[in-house]
Amino acid sequence: MGLVTATVDRLTFRNFTELASLTGAIAASGFRRFSTYRQATVASLVTNTMFGFLRTYVMLAIVGTAGATLAGYTGAQLAGYVWVGQGLLGVVLLWGWNDLAERIRSGDVVTDLMRPIHPVLSYLSADLGRAAYAMMFRFLPPIVVGALVFQIYLPKDLVTYPLFLISVLLAVIVCFACRYLVNASAFWLLDHRGVTMFWLFTSGIMGGLYFPVHFLPDWAVALLWFGTPGPSLLQAPMDIFVERDGVAIRVGLIGIQLFWAVLLLWVCTVVQRRAERKMVIQGG
Amino acid sequence: MRVIDVRGLRKEFTVRVRKTMLRREKRVVAAVDGVDLRVERGELLGYLGPNGAGKSTTLKMLTGVLHPTAGHVSVCGFTPVPQRIKLARRIGVVFGQRSQLWWDLPLRDSFDLLKAIYRVPGEQHAAQLKRCRDLLDLDSFMDTPVRQLSLGQRMRGELTASLLHSPEILFLDEPTIGLDVVSKQAVRGFLAELGARGDTTIVLTTHDLADIERLCSRIVVIDHGKVVHDGSIQDLHLRYGSRRRVIADFDVAFTYPVDLPGVVLESSTGTRLVFAVDEVGPLAAVLAANGSLRDLSIAEPEIEDVISRLYQTPAGQVG
């Protein structure tokens, strides 16, 4: 992939370990940077937990009227789906990341380009560090609250735990790539709010945040999974956590996520290259 | 060894100008218009010009973040844009109005991160950092998050950050902008020391003429994207005929006629005479021998004068 070959001339073992330690160092800094925003973390925890309550009551009301299961979920699974979703929201960081667009607008992006590392790789590394922080401080608390108040489904298979972590990692990468592309539109459009709006509206619905995509007709479900990165953002890790499907399908979901992660990162590098070619850096 | 080789460098920007309510016109402006520049290893070059002359645009092209419209560019043997990532390892850059540090991290952490990004060996990093800490007095704010640093403190951090990987060329775009006298002197002293060691080539853009006088053995002046002067400050004075002044004060009015080659009487109040001279010696001898000389002072030509005259000369009709 262009991303890697641009950074290391030949992918030898030594280069690979250097690359790993480099991305590790940037990720660690992402972790530390994010940990300085304690108030923001607390505020979003409160909001996400509040919405968790609302959404659980709505879901339970729906299942209550429809009988024991709905679209393949039991009541406890739906409650689990809600709380895992509330926790993951801050981990994949669906909304509220416009660092890159801001830096493009101000022209500060020039300092990103001065570094001997591909910008997509360096932003991705920092985002993984941020996600690791969020996994501890923004994912766990809502799950604990949800589990204490409601009867939520916790994984029965041991294998679900590693599968879930891999799925979250891929979800973060897919979401990062989408956010990167939305932000990178600022290279072309001085006002990229339209693109951001589109992302805000579609990501939650297609990602399965408001309701599981399985509530939709089968053809729409298939279209979403295979034709859009949407379900790879949230639906996949949530379904894996509540063990909606058998192990084979759970692994399959990870395969779909992997496909989207690789494809979108590749698109990011292409877009970045295009942007650099025609780029005009703002400001003196 | 030649570290920068630029020939016929040109950058055009397309700007849309609003003519009437509905009509907008595209206009092409050449921000850099055929610049030739050769820099040898170890030089400390002042790259000057009035606002909007094309200095920053040139530096962006030399560092590989902006595509030239035309021309040949080679920096450290690389073609900057396609080989940007390789080049980045060999150069250091400070843009005075931008920060390359991480806003939320203490300086110390920013430096550690740069060590990883540039893959600087441990001892080299420690040695460079120690030198910068001593010369730039960083110790009192190494643990302060960058967003809490004053401009002067941050700028010292920026300089350190650009040097940790021991770059061959350091590009500085207005590194002393907005600094107070003390910080300016700290930065200047640091750059002078770095320049004197002779292994780092420095390309410096500034509007502070004291920076230039103190630091630059060679200055390149551009205006409207074209090079209008390339040489030493002395060359510039020679070219514009700017000369030293001799100011002589007497107890009683001095009336002896002075007629020496290369000496011009600029003003006289009887007891105070101001001369413009090429050589001080013969004049001083005449003044001392023929009057009641009380005080004699010599003023170097003002660089500000020559530079402003240079900036006012329409581009293309130089000298």
Ligand SMILES: Nc1ncnc2c1ncn2[C@@H]1O[C@H](COP(=O)(O)OP(=O)(O)OP(=O)(O)O)[C@@H](O)[C@H]1O
């Ligand atoms: N992104 C851009 N789009 C259009 N024109 C630009 C752009 N960037 C610079 N210019 C124009 O190019 C010219 C040179 O700008 P540049 O920033 O290189 O000047 P400078 O010499 O650095 O000036 P200063 O001393 O004010 O920093 C200016 O006329 C400026 O208006």
Ligand SMILES: [Mg+2]
């Ligand atoms: Mg400038």
